[in-house]
Amino acid sequence: MRQAQHLTLAALALSLTPAFAVAERNLVPTLDRSFDVCPDRPAEPVWMQAIPLRQAYQRVLVQDIYRAQNLERVVETRRCDCEIRFPAWDEAEATFRDHYASAERWEMLEASDVYNRRANAARTAAKAICDAVGNW
Template identity: 85%
Template sequence: MRQAQHLALAALALSLTPTFAVAERNLVPTLDRSFDVCPDRPAEPVWMQEIPLRQAYQRVLVQDIYRAQNLERVVEIGNCDCATRFPSWDAAEATFRERYASDERWEMLQFSDAYNRRANAARPAAQAICDAAGNW
């Protein structure tokens, strides 16, 4: 009886293999970014995209600053149009350059964590505003 069950399972697995292969082939990652919400959002600054891997923590900090600033702005003004939710990177980049660019790696990681906490605190209120606007 057990052998029959094992054979049935093996036959089922073999019959599904082509289906899995086709599904896997359709999940090829792409470098093109497309968004369902606010598809015309600005690209990251070129220097961030080209940053060496050993300095990726700098890019992460700017991304965290950008996210926190934008979610807080949505809550402050009670508006979630695309220009408010995804403005240019200028303000986040300026904050990074003025306050953090000369800091050590460990300091940037701490600031990144702080910006993540700020963004997470603003997220529920921002999400409610953005859901109402259809931009979440």
Template identity: 85%
Template sequence: MRQAQHLALAALALSLTPTFAVAERNLVPTLERSFNVCPDRPAEPVWMQEIPLRQAYQRVLVQDIYRAQNLERIVETVSCACEIRFPSWDAAEAVFRERHASDERWEMLRASDANNRRANAARPAAKAICDAAGNW
């Protein structure tokens, strides 16, 4: 009886194998990002995309500055238009270059933390504005 159960399970597994293979083939990873909201977002600056792994904290800091600026801008303007929510990276890059480019790693990590706190403080109000606009 037990051997019959094992054979039945093995037969079931073999019959499902082609289905799993087809499903797996359909899951092709892509490096291209697509968004449901504001699909025409500006790409990160090339230098950020090419930054060496050991200096990734610099990229993270610029991303954190960008996020904080954008959420605060939504609240200030009471608008969640795509150009407000996802502007060019110029302003975030300028802040990074003016205030942090020569900082030590630990100083950049501390600045990232401060920018995350700013973003998190603005997020609830920005989310409410964007939800109302159908743009979150």
């Protein structure tokens, strides 16, 4: 009885193998970014995309600044238009340039932590506002 069950499971696994292989071939990774919500959001500045891997913490800091500023803006304005939630990167870039561009790595990592905390503090309220208009 047990042997029959094992043989049945083995036959089932073998019969599904071609289907898994086809499905795996259809999963083609892409660098194209597409979004269901606010698909026309501005791209990251080119200089951020060109940052060397060893200095990726700079890019992460700008991303963290951007996220915190935008979620806080949604909460402050009580609006979640795409332009509010995903504005141009200018303000985040300016904040980085004015306060962190010459900072040490550890200072940037600490600042990222602060901005992540700010974003997380605003996230629940921002999500409720954005959910109401279908932009989350």
